[in-house]
Amino acid sequence: MNLIILFTFAETITALVPRLNDYDDLEYVGKATIGSQKGQEFVVVLDTGSADFWIPDRNCITTCKNKHTFDSSKSKTYAADGRTWTVSYGDGSNATGFIGIDSITIGGINEEQLAISKQAFGQATSMSGFEQDVVDGILGLGFEDLSVTKVKPPLINAVNQRLLNEPLFTVWLARRDTKEGDVGGIITYGGYDKEHCGTKIFIVPLTLAAYWQFTITGVGSQSICTKWDVISDTGTSFIGGPETVVHNLAVALGGVYDSENDLYFTRCTSSKGNLGFFIGGKLFEIEPANYIVKVRRFCLSVLRKMILSFILIVA
Missing domain, CATH: 2.40.70.10 (Acid Proteases)
Structure with a gap:
């Protein structure tokens, strides 16, 4: 028996299954892109415990070493927002920066992608606690009331833009022991993972x-x-x-x-x-x-x- 957590919003258009990569069975990360054309790709934690999407900005130099950074000048669809933000997490890590608006995808280049237009996101100019982490940033899957930046989270926008077949997602995480970076799970957006979840759904x-x-x-x-x-x-x-x-x-x-x-x-x-x-x-x-x-x-x-x-x- 499997617990499936449901969105209860509008009816929508397709189901997508971008993969996750497993690091020591302790951290599971995915990819997201921002910007026009193919977009600039980032490694992110897909986090149901937060609701903000942020990545390092190109102006983040000292605290963003070895991270992929976003260059807004390379995107024709980018727009400035003007607001600033600061977010802190339970493990002591934190980030601060400003908000931009652009087209994004959940899922990396050459993967199945959930494309969302006009998404507000954080551009970090400073970050702490991520130096030894493989991720560039965080993509929150929580609700708007949890958002520090007070913008609509990506999945809420996806539902509002009628981009999903059903207003739900399922999470499957595999065990890969000490292997780092292997494909180790999937999040199914807009559908039910029939391959890895059981036949009985309990809501x-x-x-x-x-x-x-x-x-x-x-x-x-x-x-x-x-x-x-x-x-x-x-x-x-x-x-x-x-x-x-x-x-x-x-x-x-x-x-x-x-x-x-x-x-x-x-x-x-x-x-x-x-x-x-x-x-x-x-x-x-x-x-x-x-x-x-x-x-x-x-x-x-x-x-x-x-x-x-x-x-x-x-x-």
């Missing part, structure tokens, strides 16, 4: 149309009375939650807490069973292969303590 309502946020009624092996809001976040590589709950779950699944690194180490071959989430009264289970990550000679649990409620990764 739950959103509790907030900013994040992809919904309610769970239980964690672990049994349902609990307390309800928690959950955020489905493809831009994060862990499952986070309240400290006590995460600790009890991690220990029950064989984890040993390391206070120095604030991590749970575990056996690489766990026999503790699946990690379950009750969503809409139904149990969805995550197998050990998807909650244990091998790092050299060690294995780590993806469970992390947080001040906020659960963040459930779409994986």
Whole structure:
């Protein structure tokens, strides 16, 4: 059984499946282009946990080394917007810059592309925390209320421009272990991924149309009375939650807490069973292969303590 998160907007025209590239099963990235003709291509995180699309501008020199940068003078369809923006993420990374408007595609050159016209996007003049990352920028798949720049996110524009066959998308992420850059997943825009998703679709309502946020009624092996809001976040590589709950779950699944690194180490071959989430009264289970990550000679649990409620990764 698979959880499919739906847009509920207007009827629209086609389904597209740009591929994702996998880096160590921790980060999955795609490509996007900006500008007229073939466009200028960028590597981006397709992030359901944010709603802004931004890339480095050509004037970002010191903090954008080894990144692809956007040159607006090379695009005939570019228009200046005039507004400025600053965005920060949960891992401490951040970027700042100004807003431009141009034609974009989700999907790189020589891939299936979702082409969106007159899309506002951020042009970063400074960025921090991305120096060791393969990505140039972020393409948020969240809702407008989550946008720092307060512009319509690309997928909302795609729906409004009637570019999709159905107002939905599905995410499939593969396991490639320590391989870097291999094709490791796809996001199907405007359709249902029949190859990688099961035949039974279970739909739950959103509790907030900013994040992809919904309610769970239980964690672990049994349902609990307390309800928690959950955020489905493809831009994060862990499952986070309240400290006590995460600790009890991690220990029950064989984890040993390391206070120095604030991590749970575990056996690489766990026999503790699946990690379950009750969503809409139904149990969805995550197998050990998807909650244990091998790092050299060690294995780590993806469970992390947080001040906020659960963040459930779409994986």
